[in-house]
Amino acid sequence: MFDYLIVGAGFAGSVLAERLANGSGKKVLICDKRPHIAGNAFDYYNDDGILIHKYGPHIFHTNSADVFEYLSRFTEWREYQHRVLASVDGMQLPIPINLDTINKLYGLNLTAFEVEEFFEKLAEKCDVIRTSEDVVVSKVGRELYEKFFRNYTRKQWGLDPSELDASVTARVPTRTNRDDRYFTDSYQAMPKHGYTRMFEKMLDHPNIKIMLNCDYREIASQIGYREMIYTGPIDQFFDYRYGKLPYRSLEFKHETHDTETFQSAPVINYPNEQAFTRITEFKYLTGQEHRKTSIVYEFPQATGDPYYPIPRKENAGIYAKYKALADNAQNVHFVGRLATYKYYNMDQIVAQALTEYGKIVGMKRKEATIKTKSNEKVFAAAQTSNGASSPAASIN
Numbered sequence: 001m002f003d004y005l006i007v008g009a010g011f012a013g014s015v016l017a018e019r020l021a022n023g024s025g026k027k028v029l030i031c032d033k034r035p036h037i038a039g040n041a042f043d044y045y046n047d048d049g050i051l052i053h054k055y056g057p058h059i060f061h062t063n064s065a066d067v068f069e070y071l072s073r074f075t076e077w078r079e080y081q082h083r084v085l086a087s088v089d090g091m092q093l094p095i096p097i098n099l100d101t102i103n104k105l106y107g108l109n110l111t112a113f114e115v116e117e118f119f120e121k122l123a124e125k126c127d128v129i130r131t132s133e134d135v136v137v138s139k140v141g142r143e144l145y146e147k148f149f150r151n152y153t154r155k156q157w158g159l160d161p162s163e164l165d166a167s168v169t170a171r172v173p174t175r176t177n178r179d180d181r182y183f184t185d186s187y188q189a190m191p192k193h194g195y196t197r198m199f200e201k202m203l204d205h206p207n208i209k210i211m212l213n214c215d216y217r218e219i220a221s222q223i224g225y226r227e228m229i230y231t232g233p234i235d236q237f238f239d240y241r242y243g244k245l246p247y248r249s250l251e252f253k254h255e256t257h258d259t260e261t262f263q264s265a266p267v268i269n270y271p272n273e274q275a276f277t278r279i280t281e282f283k284y285l286t287g288q289e290h291r292k293t294s295i296v297y298e299f300p301q302a303t304g305d306p307y308y309p310i311p312r313k314e315n316a317g318i319y320a321k322y323k324a325l326a327d328n329a330q331n332v333h334f335v336g337r338l339a340t341y342k343y344y345n346m347d348q349i350v351a352q353a354l355t356e357y358g359k360i361v362g363m364k365r366k367e368a369t370i371k372t373k374s375n376e377k378v379f380a381a382a383q384t385s386n387g388a389s390s391p392a393a394s395i396n
Ligand code: FAD
Pocket: 007, 008, 009, 010, 011, 012, 013, 031, 032, 033, 034, 038, 039, 040, 041, 055, 056, 057, 058, 059, 060, 061, 214, 215, 216, 217, 231, 232, 233, 250, 307, 308, 335, 336, 337, 338, 344, 345, 346, 347, 349
């Protein structure tokens, strides 16, 4: 008899498995239909011995000290600041658009102050910013929008930016300085020995049993469990009662080249001519030294494994109906990117899972994160005197 059956061994499922076992002494069975743990963050050494991300580039970044400290229990880190170039008009230019992007693209020599005025002249006034088109056009105007965003977005989502929520392109800022980092979060680092190693440590507990190559529907009726944590697609759980929720898929084309370096940046985006959206060269991300190099192309697809929920009003309407069913489902918790239909990054999923664990044990996220079965009593006393502290994390 298990206390919990956890469906999916990605961030959502694995964080909850760790917390329930380590924090509450629960017996957990975690299953995944894939042949490995770590969900979309899965990485492994390919035949040439190069560490690659099977499901595309995963770069860890967060502003949450709690999340970073929590994950630091299971991994050391390698400091890493992500940088991306976009291939536009035959040039490779920094994206997010910054001062250097504009100067290189137009052969100018503007200062940060002048580029601000430059953007102001190009920007189209927009009273209410509703769509992903509005976000960009209202900041940098139509020409830059068309060069960097319109076609990339159409390719990636199969929709025009005007059909997508503002939140999608709002992920990519516009800068007037020369900061060419993709993210500005306070914690930016890669697990020193890879994501899969980090997940192995997270799940290494006598109360956690793992079943791979296993769709929960094959076992749910045959094993005993009290509650379920479900991290798969929410529409599938309810047998598509309200129709299919659209998820965007990708095809990954992995290659290894007999050369030390393939491209001049960790990721190069191809907004316009190509069928793929970007090429990632993994050695930049992992810091691995090797005489060969491995890359991956991402080709967006309508069908296939669900990778991205598609943020737009129509889909939010369908999701709301499924969420109402989920809220009424007895003893099932819906957590994660697919089960809550949220375009969340890894750190947001960790935070969501820790919050859910907090709800289960009746604690705030911060407290739930540091709870262990053995410190239960000390912890309860500390809680009343408000003296809880969190472990320190370090970047190596
Ligand atoms: P998943 O990792 O999808 O895990 C869900 C698991 O459930 C899967 O392993 C699946 O096989 C399993 N499952 C589903 N149905 C069943 C079933 N019926 N039975 C058994 N198992 C089932 N985030 C970042 O922070 N930084 C990045 O750079 C970044 N890059 C990304 C790049 C790509 C191409 C993609 C697709 C995502 C990226 N993300 C990134 C987002 C990140 O992958 C997610 O936030 C995170 O992995 C979500 O974790 P999860 O546990 O919710 O879902």
